[in-house]
Amino acid sequence: MDFIIDATLKAVKHLYQADLSPADISLQQTRKEFEGQITVVTFPFTKVSRKSPEQTGTEIGEYLQNELAEVSDFNVIKGFLNLSISDAYWLSQFYNHVLPADHTVAEPNGKKVMVEYSSPNTNKPLHLGHVRNNLLGYSVAQILAAAGYEVVKANLVNDRGIHICKSMLAWQLFGNGETPESAGLKGDHLVGKYYVIFDKEYKKQIDELKAAGQTEDEAKKNAPLIIQAQQMLQKWEAGDKEVIDLWTTMNSWVYAGFDKTYKALGVDFDKFYYESNTYLLGKDIIDEGLASGVFFQKEDGSVWIDLTEDGLDQKLVRRADGTSVYITQDLGTAQLKYNDFHMDQSLYVVGNEQDYHFKVLFLILDKLGKSWAKGLYHLSYGMVDLPSGKMKSREGTVVDADDLIKEMAMAAEEEALKANKLQDFTSEEKTELFHMIGMGALKYFLLKVEPKKRLLFDPNESVELQGHTGPYIQYTHARIRSVLSRAAMQIEDMVMLKEISGIERDVIILLNQYPEIVKIAADGYNPAIIANYIYDLAKTFNKFYQEKSILQAEDDTLKRFRLQLATASANVIKVGMRLLGIDVPERM
Known part of the structure; x- marks a missing residue:
């Protein structure tokens, strides 16, 4: 305007x-x-x-x-x-800008952005928290690409450390050579199973040592299992062939399992980083910071940074024995990522429990004079809760991502069968539809809420065909496609109307807003902007559909115009939902 x-x-x-x-x-x-x-x-x-x-x-x-x-x-x-x-203005906008547009991408803006998300541990399967992380990261990447950015989707995998060795050791001691094939389990679930076994056996040993007179802290340190796990980690860091071979094998099982979950979630990545390759990075940066006076060394040899003037505290960046702490590795990995891609912006999609960590990380990089530090951003998000008893979890404490995906498809099937409109669908088409609706319900429910907010996910509410849900929008798209398929006329040409009704104008106004909505969502890294806009469009179109006949319009000119309005609405709904990672059915 x-x-x-x-x-x-x-x-x-x-x-x-x-x-x-x-x-x-x-x-x-x-x-x-x-x-x-x-x-x-x-x-x-x-x-x-x-x-x-x-x-x-x-x-x-x-x-x-x-x-x-x-x-x-x-x-x-x-x-x-x-x-x-005036109606003339809105019709001009509709025919010159809305109807001919494919809405997929804006003009390239010459800027590159990396979005890092998922960041799983290779000792257990993905869970509900990972689901929000993956869906949020993938959607933000899609939105930024649509807004004209060159986007790199990255995944930093935590594939080393004591927690990984716990699974490996438990498999060695209790696994009897079990494999994903022999167990009939996805590889990530099998490795996760042994992580749980380690924890149970470790607790038994702690109880035995406490019964023998040790304190809890002593028992935790002296339990044979934890000592063996620490020894295994030392062997891994020393490059012991037997340990490295086992680590490679078990990680390969996990990656195969993750790949299936990622495919079911509909997310992907352009670049993988592995902590096994990055955990030694950052040591040069510490030396650089010492030389420039950004860091200081205490009498015991440990290296620190004083952030008290910035309202924070003193932060350890290297231990007295010369080993790295977690932030040391993150400093090095941030430099590695920039060296690889020279991006203008770098987003870290990580839960809000890490807010302080990223505030410190970005501040240190800025004080070190890294020109690219100003482009770092922590996309912080809240926890996801479930109503008690709504969904089972394999271990009773964490909702497994694969279980969640299956149960969403089952909930979608139950809801869709109530409508009793699937008689001409094959069993394969039904299976595909139920997965599409289930994932649409899950993704929309998690993404329609501002990322920073903690949310309560109700699987049953999310699959309803009415209300502020993904399936409601999917059904609207299918309804429009059904109308268009029944229309036996060409609708490509511009229609010369002098005036339109209020509800038709409302639909055009919303359609006209789409490019600006994408820009706003990209600027704020906020898929909820897209989600709520698409819901408003679907709701307004359905009001138009109830008030105005499309196929039985008063004359062919008006019919053609309304079909064009329906076509544009379906197109924007489809591309908008794709920015959320959601597919929409042609029929439903």
Whole structure:
């Protein structure tokens, strides 16, 4: 609406002999209870008009109506000037910008961004928390690509450390050569099984040592299993062939399992980083920081940074024995990622329990003079809770991602069968549809909420075909495609209408907003902007569908126009849902 901003600046100049800048003009969508589509906030103009907000709004409204053919009428409510934009303008926008657009990508903006998400541990399967992480990261990557960025989707895999050795040791001691094939389990579930076995056996040993007179802390340190696991880690770091071979084998099982889960979730990656390759990185950066005075060394040889002036505390960056701490590795990995891709921005999709860690990491890199540190961003998200008893979990404490995916398909099947409209679907088509609806329900429910918010996920509510759900939007798309398939006429040509109804105008206005909505969502790294916009579009289209006949329109011209409106709505719903990683069915 730049033309309204320009005309408003001219109005203020003409009426009050004052020069304002575009930043002084505030445009909003008109509230639904008032006539109009665009609202100009007139309060800031009173300092130059020296008149009431109402009188100022009336004078500017009269000027705009006289000067702009696009402004058909106006009204003033207190300090708000509500403009009615002509049908001719909206139809022009529809035919020149909305209908011909494929809506998939904006012009490239020349900027590169890395989105790092998933970051699993190779000692257990993915769980509900990973699901939100993966869906959020993938969706943000899709949105940024649609907004014109070159996007690199990265996954930093935690494939080393004491927790990995616990699974390996338990398999050695209790596995009897079991493999995913012999057990009939996905590899990540098999390795996770031995992580649980380690924990159970370790607790038994602790109890035995406590019964023999040791304190709990002593028992935890002296239990034979933990000592063996620590020895295994030392052998791994020393490159012991037997340990490395076992580690390689068990990790390969896990990666095969992860791949199946990622495929079912519909997410992918362009680049994998592995902590086994990065855990020694960062030591050069510590030396660099010591030389520049950013870090300081204590008498015991440990290296620290003092962040008290930044409202934080002192942070250890290298132990006295010269070994790295976690942030040392992250410093090195951040440098490695930048060396690999030279991106303008780098997003870390990590839960909000790591807020402090990333604040410290980014601050240290900035103090080290890394020019790219300003482009680092922690996309922090809240936990996902489940209503008690709604869904089983394999271990009773964590909801497994694979179980969740299966149960979502089952819930979708139950909901879809209630509608009793699947008689002409083959069993294969039904299976595909139930997975599509189940995943659409899961993804939409998790993504329609602002990332920072903790959310309560109700699987049964998420699959409902009515309400603020993914399946409601999927059903709307299928309904539109059904109408279009029944229309026996060509609809490519522009239709010359002089006026449209209010609900038709509402649909066009929403469709016209799509490119700006994508930009806003990209700027805020926020899929909820897309999710709620697509819901508004589906809801408005369904209102139009209820109020206006498409196939039984009064004449062919109106029928053709409404079919074009339906086509554009289906296209925007489809591409918008794809930005959330959600597929929409052609029939349902």
